Amino acid sequence: MHRPGTPRLLVILPAWNEEEALPGVLDELHAAIPDADFLVVSDGSTDSTARVARRGSTMVLDLPVNLGVGGAMRAGFRFAAREGYDIAVQVDADGQHDPADVRRLVGALESEQADVVIGARFAGRGSYEVRGPRRWTMAVLSFALSRIAGTRLTDTTSGFRASNKRAIELFAAEYPAEYLGDTVESLVIACRAGLRVRQVGVEMRQRAGGTPSHSPLKAAVFLGRALLALLIALSRPMSKGAKEMSQ
Numbered sequence: 001m002h003r004p005g006t007p008r009l010l011v012i013l014p015a016w017n018e019e020e021a022l023p024g025v026l027d028e029l030h031a032a033i034p035d036a037d038f039l040v041v042s043d044g045s046t047d048s049t050a051r052v053a054r055r056g057s058t059m060v061l062d063l064p065v066n067l068g069v070g071g072a073m074r075a076g077f078r079f080a081a082r083e084g085y086d087i088a089v090q091v092d093a094d095g096q097h098d099p100a101d102v103r104r105l106v107g108a109l110e111s112e113q114a115d116v117v118i119g120a121r122f123a124g125r126g127s128y129e130v131r132g133p134r135r136w137t138m139a140v141l142s143f144a145l146s147r148i149a150g151t152r153l154t155d156t157t158s159g160f161r162a163s164n165k166r167a168i169e170l171f172a173a174e175y176p177a178e179y180l181g182d183t184v185e186s187l188v189i190a191c192r193a194g195l196r197v198r199q200v201g202v203e204m205r206q207r208a209g210g211t212p213s214h215s216p217l218k219a220a221v222f223l224g225r226a227l228l229a230l231l232i233a234l235s236r237p238m239s240k241g242a243k244e245m246s247q
């Protein structure tokens with residue numbers, strides 16, 4: 001529940017077939033951030049994700065078709081913009097993100113005067129590791145986006161992020177839908193609109209249950225596509241909305 005006089009915070013959880021982990025994750029989040037509101041976006045889950053998500057005051061968007069994380073987040077940002085939230089934080093529904101870090105991300109929006117704060121693995125905390133082609137692709141993406149953002153970014157595909165009102169409004173209007181491309185391209189969109197992107201180091205936990213939605217091979221293939229998406233995003237002229245924001 002929101003406390004008067006503080007920013008209104010919405011936690012958005014994209015959830016696809018997460019009936020196993022979601023109830024525990026929601027209980028933990030509610031306990032850690034009692035002043036936040038929670039929105040679960042399930043799109044075409046074939047299990048009881050949408051039903052188990054209706055815990056306490058949690059709000060649920062139960063979409064009939066699968067849009068992928070990007071499409072689900074776009075719906076979440078539109079909701080946040082329409083309802084006038086000041087801050088939106090994207091958190092995984094599988095328990096991999098530590099609820100205690102949500103406040104650190106939100107705190108960094110202010111202390112770093114950032115519009116978007118990424119919870120980044122590989123930033124000196126935790127022992128999360130990936131290997132092989134996936135690692136190399138992520139390194140290239142980090143290098144390219146660090147240049148674009150004008151700051152060191154080590155984890156451009158992280159789905160753990162806080163956005164302020166400016167970023168919510170931008171992402172409600174344009175948020176890419178491509179798997180893994182969404183994380184990368186959304187950062188390009190933010191930077192090009194003149195938003196300030198920063199990161200804080202986080203530790204990743206094990207999944208609390210269920211299975212990852214994509215195999216490592218698929219993740220590698222899509223990361224390759226993310227690289228392409230980055231090139232395409234860079235080659236695109238800025239949209240009218242983003243142009244206005246950057247002025």
Ligand SMILES: Nc1nc2c(ncn2[C@@H]2O[C@H](COP(=O)(O)OP(=O)(O)O)[C@@H](O)[C@H]2O)c(=O)[nH]1
Pocket residue numbers: 013014015016017018041042043066067068069072091092093094096159211212213214
């Ligand atoms: N709404 C929605 N959420 C998804 C979809 N695919 C994955 N997710 C969610 O996105 C988060 C991260 O996905 P996950 O499979 O754990 O990816 P990993 O952590 O990179 O292995 C989890 O909360 C998933 O439930 C999708 O198509 N739609």
Ligand SMILES: [Mg+2]
Pocket residue numbers: 092094096207212
């Ligand atoms: Mg996960």
